[in-house]
Amino acid sequence: MSNTPSRREFLQVVAGAASAGAIAVAKAAVNDWRALFDGKTTAG
Structure with missing residues (x-):
């Protein structure tokens, strides 16, 4: 158990x-x- 990392x-x-x-x-x-927002703004 000594080689196991501590909690x-x-x-x-x-x-x-x-x-x-x-x-x-x-x-x-x-x-x-940002990609979704840019797509909406350019499409709109």
């Missing part, structure tokens, strides 16, 4: 991955929203 280290890794994933999802959502 704090595990939570830090999970939090880091979650924040990175959230940032990636937010960037993708913003890009999709």
